[in-house]
Amino acid sequence: MTIHLDPFYPVVPDAIWVARMVARGARTVQLRLKDAPADEITLQIAEALNACARTGAQLIINDHWQAAIDASATCIHLGQEDLADADLAVIRAAGIALGISSHDKSERATALAAHPHHVALGPIYETTLKKMKWRPQGLDRLKDWVAHVDRPVVAIGGITLERADDVWACGAASIAVVTDVVFHDNPDARIEQWLAWAEDRRSEPRAAT
Amino acid sequence: MLDTPHAEPRDVTVASNDSFKVYGQTFASRLLLGTARYPSPDVLARAVKASGAGIVTTSLRREQAGRDGSRFFDLLAELDVTMLPNTAGCRSVREAVTTAHMARELFDTPWIKLELIANDDTLQPDVFQLVEAARILVAEGFEVFPYTTDDLSVADRLVEAGCEVLMPWGAPIGTGRGLANPYALRTMRTYFPDTPLIVDAGIGRPSHAAQAMELGYDAIMLNTAVALADMPEDMARAFALAIDAGRLAARAGMMDERDMAVPSTPVAGTPFFDFDGG
Numbered sequence: 457m458t459i460h461l462d463p464f465y466p467v468v469p470d471a472i473w474v475a476r477m478v479a480r481g482a483r484t485v486q487l488r489l490k491d492a493p494a495d496e497i498t499l500q501i502a503e504a505l506n507a508c509a510r511t512g513a514q515l516i517i518n519d520h521w522q523a524a525i526d527a528s529a530t531c532i533h534l535g536q537e538d539l540a541d542a543d544l545a546v547i548r549a550a551g552i553a554l555g556i557s558s559h560d561k562s563e564r565a566t567a568l569a570a571h572p573h574h575v576a577l578g579p580i581y582e583t584t585l586k587k588m589k590w591r592p593q594g595l596d597r598l599k600d601w602v603a604h605v606d607r608p609v610v611a612i613g614g615i616t617l618e619r620a621d622d623v624w625a626c627g628a629a630s631i632a633v634v635t636d637v638v639f640h641d642n643p644d645a646r647i648e649q650w651l652a653w654a655e656d657r658r659s660e661p662r663a664a665t
Numbered sequence: 666m667l668d669t670p671h672a673e674p675r676d677v678t679v680a681s682n683d684s685f686k687v688y689g690q691t692f693a694s695r696l697l698l699g700t701a702r703y704p705s706p707d708v709l710a711r712a713v714k715a716s717g718a719g720i721v722t723t724s725l726r727r728e729q730a731g732r733d734g735s736r737f738f739d740l741l742a743e744l745d746v747t748m749l750p751n752t753a754g755c756r757s758v759r760e761a762v763t764t765a766h767m768a769r770e771l772f773d774t775p776w777i778k779l780e781l782i783a784n785d786d787t788l789q790p791d792v793f794q795l796v797e798a799a800r801i802l803v804a805e806g807f808e809v810f811p812y813t814t815d816d817l818s819v820a821d822r823l824v825e826a827g828c829e830v831l832m833p834w835g836a837p838i839g840t841g842r843g844l845a846n847p848y849a850l851r852t853m854r855t856y857f858p859d860t861p862l863i864v865d866a867g868i869g870r871p872s873h874a875a876q877a878m879e880l881g882y883d884a885i886m887l888n889t890a891v892a893l894a895d896m897p898e899d900m901a902r903a904f905a906l907a908i909d910a911g912r913l914a915a916r917a918g919m920m921d922e923r924d925m926a927v928p929s930t931p932v933a934g935t936p937f938f939d940f941d942g943g
Contacts, residue, residue: 475771
């Protein structure tokens with residue numbers, strides 16, 4: 457499955473947020489649903505795909521890989537714990553693109569062994585969102601990932617628009633953003649600022665994207 | 666096809682002060698057109714133009730599944746009509762509320778045509794969930810257009826919930842059977858003299874639309890009758906004309922029905938007429 461990651465991709469908690477993103481021009485959005493009953497997951501994924509279909513935006517579904525496959529989604533994202541539980545044979549047979557999180561070199565190797573479309577590294581900066589056992593990775597680590605991962609590297613964790621240029625300069629293919637959009641005082645204005653930032657970077661080549 | 670060039674869609678013009686108002690917006694046309702089931706986007710665009718409709722409905726779900734949504738979306742934007750997104754296909758309050766929120770984001774409008782389907786055979790409104798969803802959505806700032814039955818107790822609850830317009834069915838969706846219960850619709854009109862009432866669903870022919878307008882309804886919502894006509898563009902225009910005709914008639918004041926004939930030409934005073942019959 458050939459998919460493309462926009463330089464900026466927001467990570468959002470439900471389908472309504474997905475709609476809000478694509479209505480304002482986001483080209484890549486990750487749907488990260490909390491645990492919910494199966495029918496709610498199905499509904500949220502279907503609605504999010506509908507919203508993305510309107511503008512041709514790329515939806516990435518976090519964690520719920522079977523529901524994503526059932527809904528004919530084209531990209532999923534798995535953390536390392538999710539990866540351990542997932543049936544990679546089924547995922548590969550479905551032809552769905554796979555992104556995998558990594559936090560250290562061991563996880564990076566695990567991720568690459570699954571032949572993902574892209575690999576995420578985080579947290580780049582301090583993040584308040586999740587309790588993490590990893591200290592911030594920093595920009596040098598990100599450069600190391602870009603150098604040693606032969607596919608797109610997604611930078612995530614504590615990245616604000618003010619820090620975006622520094623992160624981008626390390627060679628990340630895309631910047632995944634949670635807090636700086638969803639928990640921003642004015643999400644709509646912030647999305648537009650982020651998209652304006654992304655607009656200027658879409659033409660910049662990135663290795664293996 | 667009629668052997669005449671296509672005239673401007675609205676060459677029958679109802680008095681200009683007779684516009685249709687709903688939720689603070691004003692429209693020249695009293696036709697609301699659905700955008701599903703057309704043979705092609707191009708046919709849809711031409712039908713919308715020919716209909717003169719100022720409001721078109723769109724489904725967040727059906728339109729998009731498995732095809733190029735962005736093209737359809739762009740097309741609707743070009744038509745310069747007011748979008749009324751609907752919750753078609755929703756079967757639970759939660760689904761409908763989620764869909765409404767999605768629509769608000771995607772179309773940047775508080776308008777939502779609220780449909781909650783009770784069963785597959787009749788696609789009839791689930792009026793219990795409809796009222797519940799309407800209460801939730803109105804409280805959240807939505808302007809709700811509820812697709813309902815002609816039941817007055819349900820309609821009362823919807824108005825109490827804050828709906829400023831009601832959309833009773835003519836007949837089940839897609840049947841084209843016209844006004845299955847004109848008596849109930851007439852009663853509803855009398856019961857809600859000041860609430861905008863739109864007959865929604867079941868309209869198959871322009872005469873059905875004219876009949877509803879003659880009953881004093883404010884507008885007509887339809888989709889299949891135009892979308893599946895052999896020539897949707899011509900049918901759209903036929904409906905526009907019928908709706909204007911029905912509206913003009915309702916305002917002009919129609920004669921009462923009588924059981925016995927009454928000559929239209931007075932016979933008194935004609936030659937050889939003899940009152941005594943002799």
